[in-house]
Amino acid sequence: MKTNITGKELLDLGYxxxxxxxxxxxxxxxxxESNDIDQTSRALxxxxxxxxxxxxxxxxxxxAQELLKPKDDVLPLRDTPDLYxxxxxxxxxxxxxxxIEMAMRLPVARAGALMPDAHQGYGLPIGGVLxxxxxxxxYGVGVDIGCRMCMTIYDIPESILSERKDDLKKMLIRNTKFxxxxxxxPKDHEVLENPLFNEIKLIGGLKDKAASQIGSSGGGxxxxxFGITEIEDPDNEFKLPVGRYLALLSHSGSRGFxxxxxQHYTKLAMSKCKLPHEARHLAWLDLNTEEGQEYWxxxxxxxxxxxxxxxQIHERMAVGLRATPVAMVENHHNFAWKEKDHQGNEIIVHRKGATPAGKGVLGIIPGSMTAPGYIVRGKGEESSINSASHGAGRAMSRTQAKNTLDKQAVVKHIHAAGxxxxxxxxxxxxxxxKDIKQVMESQKDLVDVVGSFQPQIVRMCGDDKFQEVD
Known part of the structure; x- marks a missing residue:
């Protein structure tokens, strides 16, 4: 039986x-000749x-040869990348x-930077700023639009993490979904009443999905x-005394919505903006067009x-703790912003896995499940386009980690970290x-550290059992 791959399916693959x-x-x-459609799709x-x-x-x-043929309607790239x-x-x-060098050859590129946690992605690298x-x-924004960090700090002694550990674990399981x-x-929220759900057909068709997934987190x-936040800067914006506090930290994005x-606007951009094959994932939408405004x-x-x-996640936890947070800090790291360059010109700044670090802007840079994260204050460094890393960054791909790491050694490491x-x-x-401390050292000119966060009880995607590694 022959495969039944269709032209539409090829377009869906990105052809x-x-x-x-x-x-x-x-x-x-x-x-x-086989009916193994998955194998055929992988080859294509x-x-x-x-x-x-x-x-x-x-x-x-x-x-391959057809894909590599020069096309008459393809927009040319610069011969060499601009400096970054x-x-x-x-x-x-x-x-x-x-x-990033490919991105800096785009005719619309004006500035670029790579953060110390950078690694390869699609189009713009993760940790890339353009x-x-x-x-x-x-694809300069990323698939998980608006992926972000959010932290709430409580004026609760850190001893709660040992005295009520089981309660906190149960609270995480009851009040989070991955x-x-x-x-x-699901809870209601005013964001679901945004008029765009009635004005843009695509958005309207996604409202039910958005409503069903609200308050939940992605996988990966x-x-x-829960962890311990240590406020180190006596002049912190929260007006909190230097010391150690219970804190809740979350990381997730905009889910299937x-x-x-x-997915929709990436395909649209690639159909409207024909680039050489090797640069196709960097296709853009002009903000003077209806499509560009709609995506924005x-x-x-x-x-x-x-x-x-x-x-909603943090509200559920506050109810469980029967406490009101004394501070909250949050930031996107998969987004695009309208900003001004040093000459006063408007630019569109894409931060794909990068934290906004304009002068005085607060953000959160996490480490790993055992390494500390940091509350930071941006220094407004022009050469980084007012940006910093969004985390430690991967030293291994997911596949490499699965194939090379020993589960028992990982469990032992996690236990040793408490x-x-x-x-x-x-x-x-x-x-x-990567080593978050080395990453922070590499960007000491970009941010000041306001405080640190040490994870203690970590909830990620997996079944509802108390386990170290699934």
Missing amino acids: PEGKVIGIALETVEQYF KSVLLKPEDFVNDKQLSAI KVYGAEGIEQGAVKQ ATENAVIP GRATFSR NHFVE GGAIA LAMNLAGDYASACHH VEVIGSGIDEAPMAY
Whole structure:
């Protein structure tokens, strides 16, 4: 039985319209005799992502050669990348460097920077910052639009973490949902009454999904955790005495709502903005167009939705603790902002896995499930485009971590750190991440440290058992 891959499915995979669709269908008909659609899709996706690797492949060469042919309607890139700044270069993989250099060849690029936690992604690298002129790049924002950090600090002694540990663990399990899990009775929120749900067809079609997932968190590296915040700066904006406090820290984004927005407008950008194949994920939408304005509105709504999800998580915990937070700090790190450059010109600043660090701006930079995170105050460094890292950054890919790390060694490490983990997987092990202290040292010119956060009870995606590593 032959595969039944269709032209529409090829477009869904990311194939451009045109002759290559026909060539791909002929290739499938000729070489892929089994009914293993997943295998066929993987092969077609592989050649699409790196056609240069398949030029001499017996089965896929025709597709590869067509993808690599120069197209008349393709927008040219600059011959060489504009200058950009790198922080912590010794810890950044070459793939991320190549991606920022590709971005700096775009005709709309005005400035760029790589944060010390940078690693390879799609389009703009994670940890990449890119300023453009009047253009927004959906993959420069990222798939998880508005992914953010949120911390609440309580005037509760840290001893609660040992005295009421079981209560706090149960509180995390009852009041958080991860991945595909949602609350049986989600809370309402004013963000769901935004008029865009009635004005933009795509947004309207996603309202039920947004309503069902509100207050929950994604999978992967998203978490909700209790820990100890130590305020170190006596002149802190919270007006808190220097000392140690109970705190709750969460990390998540805009769930399936933001993901659907990202997918739709990325395809739209790639159809409108034809770039050379190797740069296709950097396709942009002009903000003077209807499509560009529509994405901008949708992106901002997704950011507001992500914030609402965090606030509901923290509200549930405050009720469980029977306490009112004395401070809250939060920030996006997958977003685009309208800002001014040093000459006063408006620029669109994409921070894909990067924390806003304008002068006096507060943010949170987490470590890992056993390493400290930091409350920071931006210094407004121009060369970083007012940005800092969004975390420690991965030292290993998820696949590499799963294939190389020993589960028992990971569990031993977590126990030694005095941390308890509920859920998670080996791909989120602490040793899969860079050294947060080295990352902070690499960006000491970008932020001042206001305080630190040490995780104690970590809740991540997984089943509802008290476990260290799933």
